[in-house]
Amino acid sequence: MSSWRDRWSNWLPRMAVVTHDLAMVWVVWHTLHWLRFGVMANPPQLPLWSPEVVLVLIAQGLVFWQVGLYRGLWRFASVPDLWNIFKACALGLFAIVLGLFLYNRLDMVSRTVLVLYPLVLMALLGAPRLLYRAWKDSRNERGHAGSVRILILGAGHAGEALVRDLRRFGTYQPVGFLDDAARMRGTKVQGVPVLGQVKDVDEIARETAARLLVIAMPSADADAIQRVVVVCERTGLPFRMVPRLQDVLEGRSLPGELKEVAIEDLLGRKPVMPDWKAIRDWLGARSVLVTGAGGSIGSELCRQCARHGARRITLVEIDELALTTVEASLRRDFPNLEFVQVLGDCGDPAVIRHALGLAQPEAVFHAAAYKQVPLLETQLREAVRNNVLATETVARACRDIGVGTFVLISTDKAVDPANVLGATKRLAEMTCQALADQRSTRFVTVRFGNVLDSAGSVVPLFREQIRLGGPVTVTDPEVTRFFMTIPEACQLILQASAIGTHEAVYTLDMGEPVAIRVLAEQMIRLAGKQPGRDIAVVYTGLRPGEKLHETLFHADERYRATSHSKILQAEPRAVAAANIEVALHALRAASAEYDQEALARLLRSTVPDFQPLAQDRPAIPETATVVAFPARTARKI
Template sequence: MKEIVYRNRLFVVFVMTSLIIISSFLFAYAIRFDFSIPSAYWPRITTLIPVILAIKLIVFWKFGCFRGWWRYVSMPDLLQIVKANILSSSLVVVYAVAVYRLEQVPRSVLLLDGIFCFLAVGGIRFATRALRENYLPVRQGTELRQARALIVGAGDAGQLIAREIRSNPQLDLNILGFIDDDPVKKKGAFQGLNVLGSQADLKKLVNERGVDEVIIAIPSASGKVIKSIVERCRETKVKFRILPGVGELIDGRVSIQQVRDVDLNDLLGREPIFLDEAQINNYLRGKRVLVSGAGGSIGSEICRQLARFKPQKLILFENAETPLFLIEQELIKNYPDLTIVPIIGDVRNHSRVNVIFDEQMPQVVFHAAAYKHVPMMENNPAEAVNNNISGTRLLADAADKIGVEKFVMISTDKAVRPTNIMGTTKRVAEMYVQALNLRSKTSFVTTRFGNVLGSNGSVIPTFKKQIANGGPVTVTHPDVTRFFMTIPEATQLVLQAGSMGSGGEIYLFNMGEAVKIQFLAEELIRLSGLQPHDDIDIVYTGLRPGEKLYEELLLDEEGVLPTPHNKICIAQSTSIVYSELLAMIESLLASAKALDLPAVREKLQQLVPEYCPAENRPLAKVIPFSAIVMHQ
């Protein structure tokens, strides 16, 4: 029966609307004459009904009242019904005056007819939605079979989630109400659901009302707030899920399909990033853009973010075949109109780099290709020099040669007072692009930030794998801390910094507070439904070669300048004379080519005097980004 109605839905709606129009007109007469219509009026009624039916059906059709599904009726639909009723009723009045001079057509009947028709046409639609969304008592028996849920956050996101849950019975969720700390919303009601209390009342409400699940719907909440809510949920052992943060809701959609389990990104909590998209658009839209290391964690996300700004051409330069193929296919699928040029090649290959730049003529370059694993580079210093220094130099020289407008280099906090080969080579690369900037028409800009959550080979995937294998989770030291960013956050700030740079700047990103690696390990174990130290052991293995307890973002001799963006500042770094730097790099590369590793280390020390191997480094004091800026 339901399938027959769906197939003939338009006919059913047409018939029901016709019956409503006729019934409203007759009911108006009945009300006017106290449900006893004089026989003298019936001839006029019978002649008016076909005309009124024709007028109203035509107007309703023109206003789209037969389109759409009643279960999804909304305020815009109601406004269309209001407009259609006003117009059609006005036409009926004009007809009655022009043809019958209102003889045997009481004015009150015409007014009541319009009101009753609107109430019936709109009412039947909203009653259908109310039934569909479980507002009426007819459906209340189904609640016994549904999981009982609370929504934390009665704002726009929470209300949209509540509406979607009510309109989708397959989700098997019965929303009991909202929790919100906003005093304005306290004891209020939204979507027919009460605000039952604040976050402090969560534990009591879960126990008293038998809550099965908590949905956290505050996309702009800080990590501190999310962590507090999660802790309360854990205390009551209730299931909890979260709507992604603002950074993940770039397109503005909010849906129950986006609700997911809480992860470390939520607990570490970053304030939402607001980009000056117009400024970014000015230097990317319609440009030929090259990304080195396009298949890596950072490089591939830079490509995703770049594609949103509609460059003329996106050139993907990558040494690894499979990652290059994967990001190319993803971009082709999501941006079918974008010209994508995948190129396999090595940044260390002088001829290959020059040919690519000559053929593709990029206008903007993002240099993300680098060796990044600290312990591995300690054992392979010559390769670190070749890739991170020589590769950067070849790319920068090629950019300078063809007159690239802007060259954005991705650096790391490990380049600050480095204790390892990787950080030292990245510092030399920073120095080279800064020195080259002084003699080039190309604007060379450096961005410096810390660890990226979830990047290939980083600590989070490693911990997850160890937990999946039953432990133990290995942490180098109980006091080791790191700065962390999410991949989208880091790449968005890279694009923003690139738009601001005029050349020679080193941009620092607000990494928030340093986070203990032990905290990450314990939280990941808890998020996996286990208890740290009980279900999964944590074992301390000692610092690895080249590692230090704390990372820093700024050298002692570097000051900082603010920028218009509250998450970015500029390090006032001094640059060595280009000719002197080039001679020292040439000597270093010669030692690397000869695999003279002691000479490599010695010459790195000459280039970066603050380089001090971890075993010789005194403990550093961690200074947060906010303190750096305020100090200035």
């Protein structure tokens, strides 16, 4: 019974709209003919109902239905709905003329009426819809007098759409726009006035009693966003941001959601747009296997592969919780894809053989690795076992069964390595180069720098320190790093893999290096605090194995452009495959004996450019005085 009631309650408003529209058709048809024939000396009698009128109603009603006029709601009527109404009226006129011509050769039908009919009918159909929407919007505004007053920075399309969304929800009241465009000065957008420029936000926020600022500039670059954030911070008010369209499409933000300004929005580099067609052409309908699938890069690689056409994804992960979590998330978001779980160490030959047998992959992404620089300085055996020997195990197994493409996820620290992480990653690159065979598996190495918000990286560490009230610990005031977001890094990994070179080392263009000190200060400000006043910044000195600055390019590797502007291909340095084979055998023996001295000796001899970093810069004691750097002296990010 309730189901019948629900169905009736859904159909009743739609039937009322249909009745209204057909009534307007009848009124327009009769009124126009009455006005046209009324000027004649002996006007003909026009019956209220006739076969001709019924034919007009049927023809126009069928066109209304076919065009989809009743799939929308009056509550959300807008300009596209008016265009749809005009299209329905014009097509309806064509159907009416055709029907009446076949019925009575358009007898007693005025040509003037036929010209005016679609225009008048559009006005009578569109006006009630727009008036109803305006009435509902005004009711919402009156019904939420206690709603939060917000000031919107940016009066473009995003700002206009935001006002419409906010009025529907009713919990926020837009009180004004700020926009730097001179043409917007003194105008209104959706009835909300443009009150001034963005730089005047402090004064205008006080005058309008705004309680929240919203940055509606999703297409602005990082420099512009950073300038806007600075003026928003001066007001002391909370501020939010309309997400970018790309973030919404890729599921990182919800439509209509107001998100906090994230540190990646201030990175000072434009997001890199991949060649999606090339990626889908290469990845489409393939089976792929990802090692380290529960990690930051591995899980996002799985997500990107699922989004761009892979038919089966095999997840290899040693951490059972991470494996369960990522697999559940992927099944929820991509229910039609096939996911295979393999719990185990990819460095175990039995595990990787089993995984490859289940997956039958055309491509393998080797993302499993240890990557914490200071920790690995004292854990040489595990660094070699996981970063070098496991890579050799997976790469050799892929070559033995003829996997099409093997992709090694490397790091900028492999360029002129100065720590154990860089040296082991460089040796992993050399191992893949030694295994490369032009007749079988294509070996691809992709290098990039630090990844924002990856597990164990500096951003989540700073975030947690800020949450706890500080201090935020920075190793050195001058230290810089290259940064890239997780999705961007994974997209470029896929892009590099799709380029097609048989044996290649690709370096991703990471933009300008970012000062870690400035990164820390920006994160403190984004949390609504002031560095040096609310949250202390403490300099602790460089940790074991850490450089002041990383480099992306090696002097002996010739780089050339690829089909993508942000990816460079390096000419691999020559390696002696036989020597690498002997070194790997010795490393396995030393690893089995947990002989760290032998491992260190072998690593230095096999990777000639490995120069362990001497910590010649004096460490700054953890009790050092906090130094607050003014915002104007901070390097741009």
